[in-house]
Amino acid sequence: MLHLQHLEQLIAFADQGTLSKAAEVLLISQPSLTRNMQQLEEELGVVLFERSKNKLQLTETGEYTVGLARQLLADSDTFLERVHRFSLQATTLFAGISAPGVEWEIQNRLAEAESEQIIHFDLKEKERLVQGLLAEDYQFIVTDSPVQEPNILSSSYFREQLYLSVPESHPFASKESIQLADLASLTMLLRSDLGIWQDLIDSLTETKFIVQKDWEAFTELISASTLPSFSTNITQMISEGNGQRVDIPIDDPEATKTFYLSALEKNERIYKQMQSL
């Protein structure tokens, strides 16, 4: 049966001109390539090469075959791509995340890519996310620090920065930026289930928080109230232009988190898929 690998090697020879160079490009030995090309000829039952003692040249049939081979390999690639696309689309991905903003960010990217990909998100602490990744409960996880384990791919994904969101009438509205310390005197609206951001909130012992669990209700609450709340660069992307409020960046380094995407090496395809969104 025809080996696509041999066609690839034939093409390499056509491109490089000699078996030696082709073998170098293909990272195999020349003798191996020689044999494979002999085998290909045998398999096709056709004379692809004109052999002088020291030179190997494509016959007319060889040239023609190279052209067809390129086409067939292209067909093979589209085959692979279609299978992958179908599989991804047919599969609900399971993602473990450490902050709600990650889900918003990803959904946002999916929408922009017009992807129909369905992803189920779980919000957990990092340790449990890594466990879930190893147990293959998740195809990928997004955490606020890299995952350094064997067989796990991990790289930085995106950054999220906290902003203070206040009505235009608020005394802070004109500030270029503020510090967390400035929030001490405030009473703020706050969602629950903030993942890694919770630590930061807990450190603000002087600030009063009115916590709303239901997220839709929270959104309504904000537009109806003049109380300050938090927003991030990601929430701004989503709910742009509800002009009533001003977003003021918070300077402190704790207010900016870098998120890292991680997946098992065996799920490299999904990893790259998420990266490229």
Place this chain on the structure above:
Amino acid sequence: MLHLQHLEQLIAFADQGTLSKAAEVLLISQPSLTRNMQQLEEELGVVLFERSKNKLQLTETGEYTVGLARQLLADSDTFLERVHRFSLQATTLFAGISAPGVEWEIQNRLAEAESEQIIHFDLKEKERLVQGLLAEDYQFIVTDSPVQEPNILSSSYFREQLYLSVPESHPFASKESIQLADLASLTMLLRSDLGIWQDLIDSLTETKFIVQKDWEAFTELISASTLPSFSTNITQMISEGNGQRVDIPIDDPEATKTFYLSALEKNERIYKQMQSL
């Protein structure tokens, strides 16, 4: 790299429903097929099968992949076919034959198939034809008896029957058939280079022959002369409707020869190509 063989096996599974049956059809063992399908899944990075303890079923992605695989294998087949066609057409075939009628017959068939195949014919005795075949001087030979040697394909190809060709005015013209013995008294026009037919001619010691070597001249001679000559079912196919002459079949068994097509097993492709003309 993707193995087309695995795709073929996947399709066999889809067609047969179980690995066991598919393995039987494919003439491999079930465990081998199991592994290959696991390997295919690994290679594609996709879940093709839903595995119960005792049952293997295609997932939706699996079904989809089968469809694409059929297409890709079809592409692979057209690739092979095109390569073969091109190669055949680009190559001048060398044929060894034992009678001139063989060339006419084959050229006739090529013409009917609208083939551009170029074939060079050599007229020799059988022994030298077989030698030439083994030495690969010929891609195929056509002899009046089968070639029984290892690694040589050989089967009957077509039959050629001698006719006596006479003008309508000739006393024999009304006969349904005649015997070689009836030719004893005749003076006939004859070509040279008759291959295996020469023996039969030589046995007609009573008949006088006027031999013409140049074949075009011979054809002119015939239409200009009222002398009888030989024709065969094959020459009749070629020069039909020069209504001046009548062809009377010769009954004797020696007047009918069966020709056999032979080629090296490695040239099976050409062998079948010639057979299917």
Place this chain on the structure above:
DNA sequence: ATGCCTTACGTTATACGTAATTATT
């Protein structure tokens, strides 16, 4: 009990790389 899939294991065959050979520039 029979059919089916998977894993384990030993063997075989295939594929590869190194080294040697021959020829060309």
Place this chain on the structure above:
DNA sequence: AATAATTACGTATAACGTAAGGCAT
């Protein structure tokens, strides 16, 4: 000399079949 293709040879990988196990009908 240097480059290039092929052949020879030993090794390592991988593919296969047999055997065995587990599970369902």
